[in-house]
Amino acid sequence: MDDSNLLVEVKDLETYFYLDEGMVRAVDGAQFDIYRGKTLGVVGESGCGKSVTARSIMRIVPKPGRIVGGQILYHRASNGHGEEVLDLASLAAQGDRIRSIRGAEIAMVFQEPMTSLSPVHTIGNQIAEVILLHQGVSKKEARELSIEMLDLVGMPLPSRTIDQYSHELSGGMRQRAMIAMALSCRPSLLVADEPTTALDVTTEAQILTLMRRLQDEMGMAIMYITHNLGVIAQMAEDVVVMYMGEVVEQADVDTIFHDPVHPYTSALLQSIPRLGQKLGEGRRLASIRGMVPDPYALPKGCKFHPRCGAFKAGLCDQIEPEMLEVSPGHRVRCFLDAKLG
Amino acid sequence: MIVYIIKRIGMMIPTLIIISMVSFVIIQLPPGDYLTSYAANLRQEGDMVDTDELEMLAERYGLGQPIYVQYWKWVSGIILRGDWGQSMEWRKPVKDLIWERMALTVFLSLISILVSWFVAIPVGVFSATHQYSMPDYLFSALSFIGAGTPGFMIALVIMWIAMRQFGLNVGGLFSREYMVEPWSLAKFVDLMKHVWMPVVVIALGSTAGSIRTTRANVLDELQRPYVETARAKGLRERKLIWKYPVRVAMNPFFSTVGWTLASLISGQTLVAVVLSLQTTGPMMLRALTSQDMYLAGSFLLLLSTLTVLGTLISDILLAWVDPRIRMGS
Incomplete structure (x- = not known):
């Protein structure tokens, strides 16, 4: 892909949590790129480090976690003359520099629209807050801009909703308010952490359509985190599959769905129920056997080998596979592929 | 509403x-x-x-x-x-006896509550945001000691130190010469000179408890996703802490502020006895023991009325600060 469209390069990102029980490598060498105006889907089971990766980019990793290694190169558009490249991982998490980017240029939408909004502040107060913080406008203008944003995300009666509290809105409406808040400063990257997981399917479809439409209108990139491959198929151009804090496979969405190489990706795909697929006569929907390993006692070698259907003794349980490019733009962390020798 | x-x-x-x-x-x-x-x-x-x-x-x-x-x-x-x-x-109408004492009691208690909150809320918030740090442990230890030491004991100790080290008699709310004087500016100044000591004693106990409550409430709220949302907006940490989690954590304060009305009268009786304060507590105690029925009855009735009134005030306050309750009603 064209390098001038690079927005964020995540390189060997390591975010560890230092707990009393030991150290958890929540993100352990993740590497991927996000391009302007495109959607990167990030998939994986619960606990694979998707959300921590997102929070690392935002620099809001909760304590006792912190970034211990790697780079997050943000290609920031400077007015008119080219771009400046900023390593977000090296900035102070509470510093002025990252705070001027956070919420303005890189914004985030969270999983639980109910609890992600303050119960005691109006929707308008919370949206206008971001605008006031980053845009240097008057309170009156901020309110008008907030109403405009609510209108843009398809909120019915925006000039009334702005003075309502989150508990007065339905789940879908709350998520629309969250999206309005995130997009109010026209960010170049929207990080969406399972924004539709807490919603019913009908509402989910509406929110996904809305995000697609807003992406077309505003041209921002989206980093879409989900465990739902169906949503990935609908939303993403590129896909990153994560397992135990590592990227195990990445490719464009068609390759991931039709030509997956990593056994974990294939297993994820097989565990999606398909319309028209016959499940009778003793055939059951495939699930990935075993559990996500104990984060304090990671398996040696490939972290997926205890659950892998095709693991080779003496290889997979001894040596950790490197990330290798099997075809342009398609990279896999596995020994299986014949081309790798 | x-x-x-x-x-x-x-x-x-x-x-x-x-x-x-x-x-x-x-x-x-x-x-x-x-x-x-x-x-x-x-x-x-x-x-x-x-x-x-x-x-x-x-x-x-x-x-x-x-x-x-x-x-x-x-x-x-x-x-x-x-x-x-x-x-x-006392061979006097009850109404002549209680109102001045009531006024003094309310004055004393309100100052103590304000002082206590003024100290407890910032300390509690600091403890919560710096959980398990050295200052947090220090404040926790201090507040356990504060909550565990009876007020009258602290009063005795302070009186003893004041007497022993500085030769001061810090009991009472007025100097002898103003005790029976009608109210005047000079009497008020005299009151202000004496009031700090009971305020410190009364505030100490409730401050300790309030620090614990604030710390626990703020800790609960710090985990909520809306705090992360606020952080993701690029707000300054200090600003977002006070605007969001602290604001929500204050709700229990509003819901209990009404109860303090009733404790105004009967609360701190022991401290008042030790410090010989002209508040309602000792008088009520005396009325009860001597079967001075109309005086005791008036106190009981006032106490109950203030409890009911206090609950009402709390509910209205809570409805005012928490839209979830306001809308639900």
């Missing part, structure tokens, strides 16, 4: 009627009454008993008549004439 308040006030009236009945029955419960024991005392000391006066008092309050007649005489006196009855022991 207005309908809600009216409804709540409507519910208060029957509650208060029942409370007044119960308080009256309670003060009647102990055997004998003040007049009998008063007369007996006088006789024992060989004094003359003015039977005319005794009979007049007995007639006025319907002593010896059925309890409902006595109750009616008492309550109608309060409601219709503002007559709270006669303090047998």
Whole structure:
């Protein structure tokens, strides 16, 4: 892909949590790129480090976690003359520099629209807050801009909703308010952490359509985190599959769905129920056997080998596979592929 | 909101009627009454008993008549004439006795509450945001000691130190010369000179508790996703902490502020006795032990009324600060 469209390069990102029980490598060498105006889907089971990766980019990793290694190169558009490249991982998490980017240029939408909004502040107060913080406008203008944003995300009666509290809105409406808040400063990257997981399917479809439409209108990139491959198929151009804090496979969405190489990706795909697929006569929907390993006692070698259907003794349980490019733009962390020798 | 308040006030009236009945029955419960024991005392000391006066008092309050007649005489006196009855022991109308003490008590308690919050809330928030840091452990240890030490004990210790080291007598709310003086600027200045010590003693105990409450509430709220949302907006950490989690964590304060109304009267009685403060606590205690029934009854009734009123104020405050409750009603 064209390098001038690079927005964020995540390189060997390591975010560890230092707990009393030991150290958890929540993100352990993740590497991927996000391009302007495109959607990167990030998939994986619960606990694979998707959300921590997102929070690392935002620099809001909760304590006792912190970034211990790697780079997050943000290609920031400077007015008119080219771009400046900023390593977000090296900035102070509470510093002025990252705070001027956070919420303005890189914004985030969270999983639980109910609890992600303050119960005691109006929707308008919370949206206008971001605008006031980053845009240097008057309170009156901020309110008008907030109403405009609510209108843009398809909120019915925006000039009334702005003075309502989150508990007065339905789940879908709350998520629309969250999206309005995130997009109010026209960010170049929207990080969406399972924004539709807490919603019913009908509402989910509406929110996904809305995000697609807003992406077309505003041209921002989206980093879409989900465990739902169906949503990935609908939303993403590129896909990153994560397992135990590592990227195990990445490719464009068609390759991931039709030509997956990593056994974990294939297993994820097989565990999606398909319309028209016959499940009778003793055939059951495939699930990935075993559990996500104990984060304090990671398996040696490939972290997926205890659950892998095709693991080779003496290889997979001894040596950790490197990330290798099997075809342009398609990279896999596995020994299986014949081309790798 | 207005309908809600009216409804709540409507519910208060029957509650208060029942409370007044119960308080009256309670003060009647102990055997004998003040007049009998008063007369007996006088006789024992060989004094003359003015039977005319005794009979007049007995007639006025319907002593010896059925309890409902006595109750009616008492309550109608309060409601219709503002007559709270006669303090047998002080030989003064109750209303002349309690109001000045009430005013002093409310003044003292309000200052103590404000001082306590002014200290407890910032310290509690700091402890929560710096959980398991050295200052947090220090504040926790201090507040456990503060909560575990009785107020009268602290009062005694401070008095002893003041006496021993500085030769000061820090008891009371007024200097001797202002004790019975009418209110004046000089008397107020004198009050302010004395008030710090009871304020410190009373505030210490509640500060310790409030620090723990604030810390626990803020810790709970810090985990909520809306805090992360605020952080993701690029807000300054200090600003977002005070605007979001602290704001929500303050709700329990609003819901308990009303209860402090009742503890204004009866609370800190021990401290007041030790420091010889002219507040309502010691007077109520004395009235109860000496069966000074109208004085004791008036205190009981005031106490209950303030509890009911306080609960109402709390509910209104909470509805005002928490939209979830406001809309739900």
